Amino acid sequence: MAFSIFQTLLGCLPLLCFVSVTDGMPDPTQRDLLIREEASRQTGGRVTLTAAEQELDAYLHRLKEKEMSAAQFPPALHFFRAKPLIQQSSIFKVLQKMPKGAALHIHSSSLVSVDWLVKNVTYRPHCYICFTWDNSVRFLFSDRQPFPRWNCFYWQLLETLRAKIKDPAGFDNSLMQRLTLFTEDPDGEYPNQDVVWEKFERAFIAAAGLITHAPVLRDYLYQGLEELHRDNVMYLELRSGLSKTYELDGTIHDKVWSLKTFQDVTKKFTADYPDFLGARIIFSVHRALSVSEVRAAVEEAIQLQKEFPDVVAGFDLVGREDSGRTLWYFREALSLPAEVGVTLPYFFHAGETDKEGTDVDQNILDALLFNSTRIGHGYALVHHPLAKDLSRKLDVAVELCPISNQVLKLVSDLRNHPAAVLMSEGHPMVISSDDPSLFGTTGLSYDFYQAFVGIGGLKANLGTLKELAVNSIRYSSLPAHLKDTALLMWQNKWHAFISDEA
Amino acid sequence: MAFSIFQTLLGCLPLLCFVSVTDGMPDPTQRDLLIREEASRQTGGRVTLTAAEQELDAYLHRLKEKEMSAAQFPPALHFFRAKPLIQQSSIFKVLQKMPKGAALHIHSSSLVSVDWLVKNVTYRPHCYICFTWDNSVRFLFSDRQPFPRWNCFYWQLLETLRAKIKDPAGFDNSLMQRLTLFTEDPDGEYPNQDVVWEKFERAFIAAAGLITHAPVLRDYLYQGLEELHRDNVMYLELRSGLSKTYELDGTIHDKVWSLKTFQDVTKKFTADYPDFLGARIIFSVHRALSVSEVRAAVEEAIQLQKEFPDVVAGFDLVGREDSGRTLWYFREALSLPAEVGVTLPYFFHAGETDKEGTDVDQNILDALLFNSTRIGHGYALVHHPLAKDLSRKLDVAVELCPISNQVLKLVSDLRNHPAAVLMSEGHPMVISSDDPSLFGTTGLSYDFYQAFVGIGGLKANLGTLKELAVNSIRYSSLPAHLKDTALLMWQNKWHAFISDEA
């Protein structure tokens, strides 16, 4: 019986092919080999750990067993309920200290914690606020009373308003709530994806007036890098539409200004923090645009990349896939670079959907056919065996953002996240946070926690974490020599981390 | 670009290996080939449909698009909320009429709808009831006032009790609620797996006093076959512990009596309904037993199979995996048949867990190493790439019971059920209902609906349904000649179904 089973594995497990079993019980040694062979396939399954690493690994394993058998298992809860539990988790504390490499999937409008936006930015002079009829807010910096715009007919100077308010802490909290998805009752308030996406887009718009104020943008980007650095992240690829920015007097700056500002801030930051490697931009436009608009954006991306080769990593389409247009719809626009003989790397969001079998569900295959460097989310990838094979063979990594997928209602219990399949197969993968400020996270540690404890389960180990961190450099858009630099920097941090923890 | 992609697929897609692409856009024809190649991998993806079948398929596709875009999508809701929506679904109505083949994973204590148990069985004479301190009930048929037993100190004759009750319908409903998991507020009442499993086991115990009454058992089995037959199911493999049964006067019958009764009832039923093929038993004991007790049960199974080769299909271990003992724990007992040179087919529940990486999570591999004929649930299979390969190569089908997995809180939105991965890969699979009476289903149509609409998504088609039905015969325990008979019977039914529907 067992003989035929080992014969069946012929080819993949040559070690076992010549073993024959005569009695009825499967040979425990062979069983052990199979278990270890399977474990070796997972992300980090072939990483060899040093003695000190093994010690830390054993410690993490014990902690994880404890957390898995506790009354409340954070990855099984909505993140808004799980967050305070995670903050108390000893595993989380290790993950915060761990050098995690790069954050490769974050959107610029949601980079910095809302706390900073409200407590710092909205307290700056000349900040006006308006409350719209649809229960949203708009902000605007202006040196005079703003004209009505954006459904706003009544702008109030925040300074004046705050002077009249009796409960300033309560007021600030109400502002924070407009700028994030956080709520005490996520299941009640967001009964389905449509509702949560609506709030999501509204919060984006609310933040825009603050972030696109030119002087704020500069500080905002610096603050964003600082939050990542504090969480032991060393490099960022930021998806950004490079929105126009405005000055107090109404002067408007263009995309190039934003890019230059981004470049300046990054330079200043890496000068201040030499253990931070840098940041690049993935220029992104909304998938609600027309083909000709996307074509123009692709042309613009080519141009910007030519002018800022060190800063512009490539191009992406953003916005909710289910309600947007498919990659295939934009095929003519997306073929433009190849047509004109230029390389424009793509970093497509694809497969952030549970609408199995619809047109949108083909985005992953099309992302691959358009030679995407990575795939944003790829939530639906496991339902596409051919695309999955392809992505693996082409070494196109999936950008896994577990908390985003949960908050945007693709999955409730993260143990059911499809990335558990990818992780068990060692599929190319990096961890990111998508929209940290909207979900109430900072850095990558929360998403690493969910990936490590919830998605990876008890079998994910320190080798998994190490490979995920290394992946974030390997699958970055950095040129080879900078990848080497980054890897060296990361290794030094890792050694320090291990000796501190052991 | 596209050239390298097609080269990458070399080996799996020979058709495409010689195609070269020169311009920047992926060739639409080749893209189409890839999409069709992927679609062909899914369950039923290689089934050729007749013109009439294609028509029905197109109709189902349109219905599914409509249901997927409705405000409430049944597979995304808890089944207790989804059930009334499913009952109104036109897809469901087609599935009810569709010949679905065999039900291969149903437990004997939960075979018949609770409605029948309450409205028929509890109205029989001599039926006593007792309410226990832990909010459960016990039933007992007796020709005299029963002695205290099972935590029951006060037995009331139901006839007498009912005569005193003002709201008999309300009373009957309360009985039904003790015998199923149904509740208006499943999320509130069952906050986690522990709570729902506790209620689950309690409901089992409550039903036992009714079902193990010898005269009831006979009718119960007949009624069970009738409910399956009415739902166009034609064959059953029933997991049963072959509990002892009792007569009014307290006489006790043994397992052999139960087996003979099962055989008699099946014979009578197939005589009454010649288009029903029959039923077999998978003898099952609880995984809470000790090794020596399981060893004794295996011996008993061997003996019963020798005496009733046409009825006893094999052996299984039942009960919640997470709180029970692992297959490997029972390895000595399970090796017994091979040791004594006997073949005892196994049909192990394995991988009905989300505790990734625990000992229990290895049950699937061990089921395969012990040569299991099928795998009950295999919920965790997709997280085990080696076991998955093995199960595919050995052609060991997974028994998918979607509603059971949802109600027992492994997954909330069935679009996230891991079987979606298996289905997209065409993994050997059958659909069953596990504990229909506890979940409030009858037959297989509800589970087929969830598999077809929720798990399979828009891409599952009539070919998928056809293959799933055929699989239920192919992967049954029937000997080859009976499989041929069954397949012929099923094909006749299928043709009739198609001509009725077209």
Ligand SMILES: [Zn+2]
């Ligand atoms: Zn994103």
Ligand SMILES: [Zn+2]
């Ligand atoms: Zn079962």
